[in-house]
Amino acid sequence: MSTVTLRSFEETLEKYDPALGLEVHVELNTESKMFCGCPTEFGAEPNTQVCPTCLGLPGAMPVVNRKAVESAIRIGLALNCQIAEWCRFARKNYFYPDMPKNFQTSQYDEPIAFDGWMDVEVGGETYRVEIERAHMEEDTGKSLHVGGATGRIHGADHSLVDYNRAGIPLIEIVTRPIVGAGAKAPEVAKAYVAQLRQLIIALGVSDARMDQGSIRADVNLSLAPTGADRLGTRTETKNVNSLRSVERAVRYEMQRHAAILDAGGTILQETRHWHEDTGITTSGREKSDAEDYRYFPEPDLVPVAPTREWVEELRATLPENPTQKRARLQAEWGFTDLEMRDTVGAGALALVEETIAAGATPQAARKWWLSELARRANDAGVEVAEVGVTPAQVAEVQRLVDAGTINDKLARQVFDGLIAGEGTPEEIVASRGLAVVSDDGALGAAVDKAIEANPDVAQKIRDGKVAAAGALIGSVMKEMRGQADAGRVRELILEKLS
Amino acid sequence: MPDTSGSTASARVEITRAEVAHLATLARIDLSDAELDHLAPQLSVILESVASITGVAGDEVPPTSHPLPLTNVFRDDVVVPGLTPEQALAGAPEVEQQRFSVPRILGDEQ
Numbered sequence: 001m002s003t004v005t006l007r008s009f010e011e012t013l014e015k016y017d018p019a020l021g022l023e024v025h026v027e028l029n030t031e032s033k034m035f036c037g038c039p040t041e042f043g044a045e046p047n048t049q050v051c052p053t054c055l056g057l058p059g060a061m062p063v064v065n066r067k068a069v070e071s072a073i074r075i076g077l078a079l080n081c082q083i084a085e086w087c088r089f090a091r092k093n094y095f096y097p098d099m100p101k102n103f104q105t106s107q108y109d110e111p112i113a114f115d116g117w118m119d120v121e122v123g124g125e126t127y128r129v130e131i132e133r134a135h136m137e138e139d140t141g142k143s144l145h146v147g148g149a150t151g152r153i154h155g156a157d158h159s160l161v162d163y164n165r166a167g168i169p170l171i172e173i174v175t176r177p178i179v180g181a182g183a184k185a186p187e188v189a190k191a192y193v194a195q196l197r198q199l200i201i202a203l204g205v206s207d208a209r210m211d212q213g214s215i216r217a218d219v220n221l222s223l224a225p226t227g228a229d230r231l232g233t234r235t236e237t238k239n240v241n242s243l244r245s246v247e248r249a250v251r252y253e254m255q256r257h258a259a260i261l262d263a264g265g266t267i268l269q270e271t272r273h274w275h276e277d278t279g280i281t282t283s284g285r286e287k288s289d290a291e292d293y294r295y296f297p298e299p300d301l302v303p304v305a306p307t308r309e310w311v312e313e314l315r316a317t318l319p320e321n322p323t324q325k326r327a328r329l330q331a332e333w334g335f336t337d338l339e340m341r342d343t344v345g346a347g348a349l350a351l352v353e354e355t356i357a358a359g360a361t362p363q364a365a366r367k368w369w370l371s372e373l374a375r376r377a378n379d380a381g382v383e384v385a386e387v388g389v390t391p392a393q394v395a396e397v398q399r400l401v402d403a404g405t406i407n408d409k410l411a412r413q414v415f416d417g418l419i420a421g422e423g424t425p426e427e428i429v430a431s432r433g434l435a436v437v438s439d440d441g442a443l444g445a446a447v448d449k450a451i452e453a454n455p456d457v458a459q460k461i462r463d464g465k466v467a468a469a470g471a472l473i474g475s476v477m478k479e480m481r482g483q484a485d486a487g488r489v490r491e492l493i494l495e496k497l498s
Numbered sequence: 499m500p501d502t503s504g505s506t507a508s509a510r511v512e513i514t515r516a517e518v519a520h521l522a523t524l525a526r527i528d529l530s531d532a533e534l535d536h537l538a539p540q541l542s543v544i545l546e547s548v549a550s551i552t553g554v555a556g557d558e559v560p561p562t563s564h565p566l567p568l569t570n571v572f573r574d575d576v577v578v579p580g581l582t583p584e585q586a587l588a589g590a591p592e593v594e595q596q597r598f599s600v601p602r603i604l605g606d607e608q
């Protein structure tokens with residue numbers, strides 16, 4: 001594995017324009033597979049969800065899952081695509097044992113949906129991402145490579161294949177090259193995948209779990225000299241399994257391409273693998289040409305010809321479009337443009353929405369997700385949605401704050417407990433002993449102690465300098481590990497020193 | 499709808515030595531120069547024989563991928579029982595950890 005010296009991101013942008021392309025695979029959440037009745041549960045014991053069809057046994061005949069076609073059409077419509085009046089499946093032939101049939105059933109030059117777009121917002125600017133196509137295909141089996149040092153193919157002496165996943169319906173969504181994003185390219189890539197994921201969730205067609213592979217992104221990137229009216233040679237980076245990685249992989253490939261081009265080298269058109277742990281890509285195989293897959297129309301499946309009535313019926317089931325929805329929510333919540341932009345940028349829009357639905361005020365919901373929880377997510381290197389706290393829990397924590405049971409500072413320790421899986425917010429307050437003390441007996445003793453320890457401050461307050469009380473409150477809070485009712489402490493100090 | 503699968507009307511189909519070499523690479527088959535020299539003309543003959551079928555249909559017969567004029571044959575999204583793992587793996591040359599054991603994979607993931 002050779003290491004390369006990267007160009008800095010700034011140097012890269014001085015000389016080159018990036019062009020992005022994204023291929024996103026969405027695993028549909030149908031009950032049964034694309035062409036057979038096998039179940040699709042994640043994490044089942046190996047080879048327990050298979051039948052003659054998805055094992056490619058001779059004579060087995062595939063039949064298309066209607067629900068999968070409906071989901072494909074709904075995704076296409078939500079991406080402003082045209083829906084094909086007539087299209088076919090095709091066999092994609094290749095040499096790899098993850099499909100027992102020795103081909104993958106996909107679509108080739110007749111995708112079910114094509115020519116769409118999605119507007120993506122980054123830092124207040126809108127980028128229109130053009131969708132080339134969304135086509136139907138089936139997922140492949142999962143391989144374990146045995147005998148190698150790292151579980152990778154290279155060095156393994158044999159492989160073990162589980163076909164449970166083979167045949168689960170997938171929709172592959174392919175963008176046209178996204179040009180003109182410049183320095184924003186990594187963010188645009190991430191925002192596109194994030195927004196697409198939100199759309200998929202709103203459509204209810206997939207679990208949309210990147211960590212379980214139900215959404216998988218391949219990132220294509222090329223550089224061209226600034227101002228050149230052409231695209232450079234692209235690389236396709238696979239295995240990019242989190243939103244954060246999408247951004248990092250784009251940035252890395254931009255800097256790697258720039259280093260090679262600056263040194264007078266040429267970019268090899270190839271597949272590359274993203275390594276989450278080290279944040280680099282490594283060379284995979286040379287990219288096959290489409291003709292190498294010897295696509296031909298699948299003779300065992302008849303064409304799909306969605307009637308316009310069916311398409312319109314499905315269009316009527318689409319959720320509110322994201323741009324309109326955002327405008328509506330901003331008005332409802334009374335957020336400023338900046339607050340709304342930050343919420344969307346942090347990937348917290350749905351979280352804030354659900355937290356408000358669970359009873360929190362808009363400002364409280366925004367405050368927790370964008371400060372405390374965003375910071376923790378950042379520290380842990382995960383998206384805020386994956387931080388380990390649910391919107392309902394955030395609303396519950398805020399209820400405890402509003403009730404005076406805890407204060408904001410103690411709430412942070414409740415989040416610690418939630419992330420550690422210690423139970424409900426209320427249970428954590430009890431088990432960690434976090435409740436605010438407003439009992440005059442305990443507070444009075446702490447106040448007396450603070451007055452005794454700070455005679456100068458006490459004298460100032462007696463002389464009428466009420467502002468000095470802050471120092472004593474701080475001292476009491478410290479004494480009581482942040483668990484004192486600050487309002488009551490202040491009252492007690494002023495009573496005692498008046 | 500245009501058909502992308504049909505070949506041209508001409509029965510002259512030639513496969514070059516370079517194409518055979520490329521296909522061998524895709525199939526992870528190591529072919530010597532002598533084997534390439536030997537195979538390329540043979541494969542051309544086979545392709546030509548198969549291509550002769552294109553001469554049967556006149557211009558009035560459109561290329562078609564499916565013999566039946568059917569579209570939209572669907573099944574409902576309902577789970578039906580498949581095979582037990584024992585049945586599924588019964589035909590496997592080798593089984594390990596309830597999985598199909600396959601020889602070392604040459605080349606990279608698709």
Ligand SMILES: [Zn+2]
Pocket residue numbers: 033036037038049050051052053054055167580
């Ligand atoms: Zn099956």
